Amino acid sequence: MTDSIQTPETADVPQEHLRSIRSFVLRQGHMTAAQQRAIDTLWPQFGVDYQAQVVDLNECFGRSNPKVLEIGFGMGTATVEIAKRLPDSDFLAIDVHGPGVGNILKLIGEEQVGNIRVMRHDAVEVVENMLADGALSGIHIFFPDPWHKKRHNKRRLVQTPFVAKLLPKLKTGGYIHLATDWEEYAVQMLEVLSGFENLQNTAADYAPTPSYRPETKFEARGKRLGHGVWDLVFEKIG
Template identity: 60%
Template structure:
């Protein structure tokens, strides 16, 4: 998924008010990576992009009009190649999913899955997640947020670049309905500990478990994750609700 918390002091793009506490510097939720788009992915972008990619706009989107219905709405930040996203959307046809990912091969891969599986309850935003949250998602409008295996930034001096930080979590929570959930997963214990600490310190969130959560049935085990588990590596899920 490779999303992180990246400061860019040269940018003039900033939140509209001080309450988000993200104002002083623009914070990006990703680091740009090069990636080759396959012919199949490009074909999916060309053919399905106009229907399933929502263009970024600095104003709140009418998501009921976008999806053509009123349904519970879940935002996923950093869907990578989209396999997990497509599987969850297929398992939960009554919910609508907004996937945010900046990397073109991942966007093409998920569009391909949407086409193959006929997933009408998925839309894609190819843009920075912080700006999407700030401008396109209304306060108290989301039923859930998924962030799976964000970039752990292993070196201690880079931990400040991690996505799960108090300011970002406060922004996330502001977009959740009361009772809405945040579901995180990581395979780095140090990052899991930080996630647990940050989410536990947010007064508007309540842990659904005593510490880490069991993996919910809707989140599939990825090939990468399975390989890690076979090698004895841990995976930590966290599930918090807005009170």
């Protein structure tokens, strides 16, 4: 049911091995001709190549508006809709799934959305090496792989070591917005975020879905099957 592909492989390893965390699991998929054409034609304008040095996001977007990092955009439909609903924010969208990268670029071209830049790389390396501290006003991680079998829980993306990497990149007053359709993972997310003294929950526990986040087809299907969806929105206070 989930449409994202992130997971750390070794989130419970000792501190000195945190660099082994990865934000994805590679999976194969069929690249359509339209998706490949979008990559070929639109990557020079909307794609950002990985480099092991800090980049100026204002230069990437050509303006100094608030920057939001999205990790794991799936096929990009929700990301494009969010960017349309929040035209005054810029979105750096990261995923490694080739057809998804092609599809989001295709949507960007079709809907003439100018406030998205796309990366196909491990988000952990991007966070560690390309983003300056305080560069982000928001972070979105929607429906990451829940790894629902208990023996696989350690592969989940949203764990303390990864959030600790993200928070320095977030401005004071910035927010982190998570969403999941797996209740046990929602409980873990709440526990992880609540463990940081410089994060403050915007709700008593789970937040109402913000108006900018559209309902995905997976989410709608889950609701029809009686599944719940949990949003968490925390603000950085220091």
